[in-house]
Amino acid sequence: MKNFALIGAAGYIAPRHMQAISATGNNLVAAFDPNDSVGIIDSHFPDSNFFTEFERFDRHLDKLRRANDAKKVDFVSICSPNYLHDSHMRFALRSGADAICEKPLVLNPWNIDGLKEIEKDTGKKVSTILQLRVHPAIQALREKIQSGNSNSKQDVQLTYITSRGQWYLQSWKGDEKKSGGIATNIGVHFFDMLHFVFGALQDNKVHYSSETKAAGYLEYEKARVQWFLSVDAEDVPKSLHAKGQRTYRSITVGGEEIEFSGGFTDLHIRSYEEILAGRGFGLEENRTAIETVAAIRTLAPLGKTGDYHPFLNSI
Incomplete structure (x- = not known):
């Protein structure tokens, strides 16, 4: 013990x-x-x-x-x-x-x-705690991508909306100097997952950035990624928002949805088991994701140009 x-x-x-x-x-x-x-x-x-x-x-x-x-x-x-x-x-x-x-x-x-x-x-x-790295669905996706055609790049779309109330911007999470901003606070584990699955980061662009949402484009060895992150309930697709849904999470690879909603409650236990067994993720495993979000914090938004996420059309 x-x-x-x-x-x-x-x-x-x-x-x-x-x-x-x-x-x-x-x-x-x-x-x-x-x-x-x-x-x-x-x-x-x-x-x-x-x-x-x-x-x-x-x-x-x-x-x-x-x-x-x-x-x-x-x-x-x-x-x-x-x-x-x-x-x-x-x-x-x-x-x-x-x-x-x-x-x-x-x-x-x-x-x-x-x-x-x-x-x-x-x-x-x-x-x-890089919990998505121990999620069975993400591990299976990584194995599939890494064993596939080494010269091909997947088209990936990452959308994550996790609605927060008025309190959010009044807390430390709404202070970029303390939280790092939206992309850091709610997105860093997704950006780590993208690096884990698709390899080295090659390009990083920001199309939109505000206190409550951000969007951009990332290119990895094996993927071209459009991403959109938000804590604004109004960004939830209208058909789902009308039913009272306040969270929306979607990752598509080549147009195919990757289902990884299940199993989230046990990921911290899995992470602790790996750490205690000497197989935890150390400082260097975090570097690419931290470099990614630090750059997003400083890049000037390009607007609706290039390969931007389609959710931007509703803003």
């Missing part, structure tokens, strides 16, 4: 990490969040220590580390706001623990280089 600590216990994604820690037979000994709405802990680890002040959390982990090997924290799981991931991974490594970090790993690719130096200094490791 490994001892875990958790940073960001009140966040949206934290319960999946608690569930994964429990399902893999391990123990959450300490959790931190400045917000104390963390009753979900009782469903998994009612005896876990909880802190709302980082300094006390830091002191507690240090006391456990100095006590004996049985009590020290082996892993720190990081579910904090995106802009704090870099700092919290550094804290974990310097505290003598390995880190498991939610997406996006960091906001800018140069942060990866700094983390690699700290890994070298401490002998500890960063692993990340």
Whole structure:
């Protein structure tokens, strides 16, 4: 049994990490969040220590580390706001623990280089949640693409609309400096998946960008991709929106829909199993996706020119 600590216990994604820690037979000994709405802990680890002040959390982990090997924290799981991931991974490594970090790993690719130096200094490791890489449907698609004609490129269309209320833009997620913007916050794991399936990134264009939606074009070794991401319910196709549907996810390859809606609830458990078995995804596996979203953040939108996503016609 490994001892875990958790940073960001009140966040949206934290319960999946608690569930994964429990399902893999391990123990959450300490959790931190400045917000104390963390009753979900009782469903998994009612005896876990909880802190709302980082300094006390830091002191507690240090006391456990100095006590004996049985009590020290082996892993720190990081579910904090995106802009704090870099700092919290550094804290974990310097505290003598390995880190498991939610997406996006960091906001800018140069942060990866700094983390690699700290890994070298401490002998500890960063692993990340790239959950689509362990999805059976995505793994099957990758195998099919990689074993196909090496000279051909697939036409791919990625559409992801996950509606958010008024709160979204008032939270840290609506602040580009903290979240990285729409493409980073809701799209980085899709961009990682595209790289994982279709190979090296060759071209990156942005056609549209706002606080609530973005669209562009990516070209990989084996694919030409039109993408559209949004948190605006009005972007859900009208026929589905009329029925009350607020989320729409579609990936087509060569005009054929890739069905991967099922199995999402277990992907964090699968990710933890791989990490604990020494097969997790480290810093370098994240580089292409982080470079992709960092560039999207700075590229000037081209408008409706070239190979743009058809959903732009409705904006």
